Amino acid sequence: MSGTVQRTGRWRGLSAAALLVGALGLLTWTPALLPVAALAVALLAYGRVVAPPAGTLALTRSVDDPDPDPGDEVTVRLTVENVGDRTIPECRLVDGVPPALRVVDGAPSLGTSLRPGGTATLSYTVEAASGIHEFQPATVLLRDAAGVIERRVEVAADDATELGEPPRLDDGQRLPLRAANARFAGRRTVDGSGDGLTFRTIREYRRGDPLSRIDWQRRARAGELATVEFHPERSLPVVLVIDTRPVAAVAPSPEGETAVERSLSAAAALFGGLSADDHRVGVATLGPERAWLAPGRGRAHEQRARELFSNSVERGGDDGAGGAASDATDAGRGWLRERLPGTAEVIVLTPAVDDAVVGLIEGVAALGTPVSVVSPDPTAENTAGRTLARFERRDRLADVRASGVPVVDVGPSEGVERALATAGWSR
């Protein structure tokens, strides 16, 4: 745990002051000024020989509820102990609170001094959010008594490195899909007959009916040929495209949920609902680290989706995270087009705060892919600039609707799940 050592520049200019006072003392024949110069030189010497405190710290974190529901308040306690044999005169510590968790009480930072074996504890309360959130290592600055040299270390806590539970997918939201010509067998029955598992009727045999569909018991009993018919079952590959770019991590107020968090909540709800209807659901995130989960089914698939939703909350909340994958003008259109299965229906979850994502929606729709949009509104209108941003967003959504793409616009104070439950696509 050596960390990085650097001088703080706290006494920058002291050497100039020493020389200046010494020179003035000589020029004005003032011997009393020379000891002042000597004072400065002695302090410079201290600054040169002093060593930074060793990073001998151990952190222990505890939370009063490791699996809280979203919105619950959880108290986090972090204890720092000096496990070395030297006093640490100055220790500044900031805990690595996951970006998606809001601190509602107390402070995740501490300034203290620690004797050998000494401990200090900080306590704060966070509001839990959907998904699993990993605590980052705490950032610690250790300085000498006068603060002229510092050591910066990152210290991970032993316990309670995660908070929360994966988003629930089981009781998700249904949303009417757009594709009329479903082509793949699934659990949803439709009015008509064809391949499937659910019995519909028995009809008279016609030439060309497959042998596997002939009711052989009836043939044995009555000597006539009949064909069994089933309800055809349809399911669709559906891809949820979530806008987790840093530009989308905006909220109507500093305390409010960001559009990325709301989009991910909506995506988790939709994933559960669509999976429950036996659709094969895939996920794509447009954040700095783009992620792609091809449409699929099954527990392992759901587990991967849960991890994706949890991780994307973290990444989406990072300030200024602009990886190589981010392209302000493209928003990942080309990347997405390369991956979309030809038969997939696409639901884009985006706050629509820039034109790039509109280009992506229109680009995907131009391929003939049925596209729908769920858009959490992150705008406010308490200032002229914010009102302008709201009008711009409305214009963008109007453009999207004009290109034939239905939109669910979720108001700033409206619950995403409620909006989906009552959703009618607006065109």
Added chain:
Amino acid sequence: MVAVKPGRLAAGYATGAAVVGFVLAGVGALATVLGGLGLLGVTVGSVRGRATLVTVGSLGQFGAVVTGGVTGAGAPQLVGAGAAVVVAWTVGRTATELRATLDETAATHRLETTHAAGTTAIALAAAGIAVAPTVVSVEATPVGVGLLLVGSICLTAALALAPDESM
């Protein structure tokens, strides 16, 4: 314990140190004016979290020390004033840093008291080293004074300019 915002204790201590510097260096009108302005700068800067103002205030107090020396103040008095100015500058800057970098409700009183006490101890030790030669009475020769002068300039330059090997 009464909750004190980060930096408040340090700001109070820096102001106290600046008052000491002002009192010790305030010999003559110009030194008093400079010291008073410096005291104001350190106080306002450390309380309001303006590091530049703290530095400018300390510079004013440094000017008061130099002016006081030229006016005729004694060496121990000037060294004491200089040490007080260094403490005010250092602790005042810490107050602004704590205010800027830690949360408003963070507990920092232990850090601030240790830092203030530690800085004061270092400044007093340095002041002791600086004043010691004036207490010891020696017969100064021109060559000795010249060598001492060259040596002190070399030492200052070396401390200020030498590459840092500890990093």
